[in-house]
Amino acid sequence: MLLHYVSDMPANYCEVALPVPLRLAFTYAIPDRLAGSIFAGSRVLVPFRNRAMTGVVVEVSSRRPDPARVKTVKEIVEALDPIPALTPKLLELGRWVGGYYVAPLGEVFRAMLPPQVDLRHERELLLTDAGRARRDELDAAGNRSEAEVAELALLSLLRIEDRPVRADRLRKLPGGESAAERLLRRRQLEAREVTLHRHARLQKIVAWDSTEDVSSLGEKEARVYHVLAEERGPLPLPALAKLAKVSRSLIERLIRQEKLKSWEEPLAVEEDLFEVDYTPPSNILNADQGRALGEINGWLEAGAFHVGLLYGVTGSGKTEVYLGAVEAALALNKTALILVPEIALTLWIGRFCRARLGASVAVLHSALPEVERAREWWRVRRGEARVVVGTRSAVFAPLENLGLVVVDEEQEASYKQEETPRYHGRDVAIVRAKLEGAVALLGSATPSLESFHNARSGKYHLLQLESRVENRPLAPVEIVDLREDFRATHRAGPLSSKLSEAIAARLDQGTQSLILINRRGYSWFVICRSCGAGIQCENCSISLAYHKQRDRLECHYCGFSRRVPKACPKCASVASGKVDILVGTQMVAKGHDFQRVTLVGVVSADSQLSLPDFRAAERTFQLLTQVAGRAGRGALPGEVLVETYYPEHYAIQLAARQDYLAFFERELQFRRLLHYPPFTALASVLVRHTKIENAIRWSRQLSAFLAPQESRGVKVLGPAAAPLARLKREYRFQFLLKAPKRAQLTRVLSELLTFSEEKEIPERAVLVDVDPLSLF
Ligand code: ADP
């Protein structure tokens, strides 16, 4: 389909947010043929800068745009949704996200929407009159250069085809790529964008569709009913035949009899992620769990916005409380959303929910194939799934009549999106609950300082699970002082003698050990045992990783690579010049239930303490407490060994005692004194460019704008070289903005971006992160 440009002005207009880094919406006209099919929240295809682009309608109006502001109004090409993809509540939520995180609305909506699997944009080239003349001229010429030969081939092909040809086909001709560029520049060719609907392979999905009395069904029909209506929900036809142990022709017959309805859907890559015969444990709630659930049920019945913080030590049975709350929400005819911090947990909790709640559970996370994710998303949008389990972006799942949002492990950093829009899933979840008059339930054994502070000050309701289920004891934690170990053994291996012995004992016993290596590297890297120096990337100033197969050191950010040096580059004078390779693995063991683990060892427990980050102590405390909670979860008692060079640090001491409250008090004091969250709203602004002059000039310009803001209550630190001062060949400078009042901060950031646009600083050179979790 071609893009049309308007001639006369039709009666209706709309504002469309497009996924471009501009903080405004664009006005388009609604052509007559689309009248009545475009609403706020609809996805539409529009022409934008010579291309076709998908956007979201934010407003429809009959007001003619001010001709002084908008010169030509283009028409919407196509409406993409039979029902608007975004509900009014989600549009409102998107506006909030855009405002709070100063992010372009179109990019916010793009993050909220399912992947677009049914459309493909393509470029076609066609011959102009000048192109035809050029072809004849080249054809007649006797002596042609190589470039001219390529041009002639391309032009001739277009003339023979006598219609527009796909650009990628022409580029494949010898020299075609640059010939096409030249011909376009000279207007001997013309390009245009076309949008094609992809024809996905389809499969037949069937669902139960009869109100007939179940007791009157035949045996086979009853099996079909059971699978579709009670166990699983709509299924592809072959899967149903297999699960219900019936023939396909029986299913076809039931469709004809209208006991089943059926429709076509794109073929999903993975049919079902859940084990079919999983029976979840049916636990009887203990007194603490019962009390917490009782309170939550009260809020749900009241139907008003509440935030509960479910604070319970590891292994206290929070999952049971979540599920009880979900059941209560469903019983009130509402829907529920469960957010978890990592993909593996969506399967674990999703499986639990499927088994307990049946058909209406959808799972949404970024590792699903796009087709599958889109299918799940639309299943939710059409109201077929009433419970969603997912990771961060599932906070935007299009559930209506939302009653409950659960955020499991609310302190986890993975809830923060590290690209535009840089939102925090937990915070968006709370705002969403507020917009929908729902209950937000945050759960953690080590709540973030912010959340616990809110619970203590009465903004949230604190719900506590005091002990582990069945009163299993928390495993004793012992701190191993690595300095002492080194003095005694004169060995600085990765494992202390104490930890090695403990692991050996577990191997003898036949129980399991869990060893957490608290390093942020992904793989092997090289350090010198004499001077401790690592080898860093010349572009990025971060450690290079060792790749065994290629026997080289490589940078994970920019790809720079070098040979492994024979001697240490820092202390080449050291006689032995020996280079040792140590292991550094990132291994996270949160939330999973390990029944047979009796030893947890933590290697380099303090490696995060020295990072230049005000949350370093909090992260260390959380990690140690969480990992210690993995020991002794089953019937077997456990033991935890924590190795450290800083045994006296309060984060390590208090984690060893698993004393969250003491840690909270101490850390809160520090935050108050130094004006950090939760006492201050924080944002960082990064300026980046490959040319250092530009990075410096723009930083100066922004600095000049920011300096006077101190009088409005916003403190500005910087510009300083960012912690990763050079990344992917870009130079990076950073500001940190602190404000006691959130509204001031938001206003200054928004004005800063406007200022930056006026100064024509490229959009991608300025990155704003509101409530940053890590500094760039
Ligand atoms: P948390 O998320 O609080 O760390 P979980 O929800 O994973 O803890 O529960 C820990 C274990 O306790 C699980 O194996 C769960 O099945 C079990 N459990 C939970 N509630 C009960 C209960 N009331 N009685 C017996 N076992 C329970």
Ligand code: ZN
């Ligand atoms: Zn690099």
